[in-house]
Amino acid sequence: MSYAIKVNGKVQTVDVESDTPLLWVLRDTIGLVGSKFGCGVGLCGACTVHLDGVAVRSCQTQVSTVGTKAVTTIEGIGATPVGASLQKAWIDHDVIQCGYCQAGQIMSASALLAKTPQPTDVQIDRAMAGNICRCATYTRIKSAIHQAAGQTPALAAAPAPRQVLAAAAAAPTKGA
Ligand code: FES
Ligand code: FES
Numbered sequence: 001m002s003y004a005i006k007v008n009g010k011v012q013t014v015d016v017e018s019d020t021p022l023l024w025v026l027r028d029t030i031g032l033v034g035s036k037f038g039c040g041v042g043l044c045g046a047c048t049v050h051l052d053g054v055a056v057r058s059c060q061t062q063v064s065t066v067g068t069k070a071v072t073t074i075e076g077i078g079a080t081p082v083g084a085s086l087q088k089a090w091i092d093h094d095v096i097q098c099g100y101c102q103a104g105q106i107m108s109a110s111a112l113l114a115k116t117p118q119p120t121d122v123q124i125d126r127a128m129a130g131n132i133c134r135c136a137t138y139t140r141i142k143s144a145i146h147q148a149a150g151q152t153p154a155l156a157a158a159p160a161p162r163q164v165l166a167a168a169a170a171a172p173t174k175g176a
Helices: 022-030 082-092 101-113 121-128 138-148 161-171
Strands: 003-007 008-016 050-052 054-057 070-072
Touching: 003 022, 008 022, 022 050, 050 101, 054 101, 082 101, 082 138, 101 121, 101 138, 121 138
Parallel strands: 003 070
Antiparallel strands: 003 008, 050 054, 050 070
């Protein structure tokens, strides 16, 4: 069947089966591969996108149910003020490790901040609970969300852990 869905502000017409997961449509049909396949059963959050601003698991969302709702993916979230603030905070805090879960993390965080601009730790924990990170970047994710919310100063001036490691690796070895 043919479906016209609005993705990141642009209407896309796709010809797929009605029960095709939105994640498949985004990645395989439209070519937006930022949203990731993790578990495929709604448990990991790697595939999270927004439908009219609400975070949903795209692996569990059939394309036929999208209708006229606006789909926003990690490729489009930076165009929103909240998304841009989060992306900057993610960089400042050097949140990302392997990166696989991070698109979903930012999509859940942006849905949270759009609804709750000044979240408490408990509210962050609740909103992010369904997003699993096997690299355990949870502490940095929480710090980045607080920065994006304006609750803590930007960390841009501080060297990120990766920069510190790179500097240490480049330093001459003592006695060499
Ligand atoms: S891939 Fe959708 S929740 Fe894991
Ligand atoms: S950064 Fe590796 S799974 Fe989250």
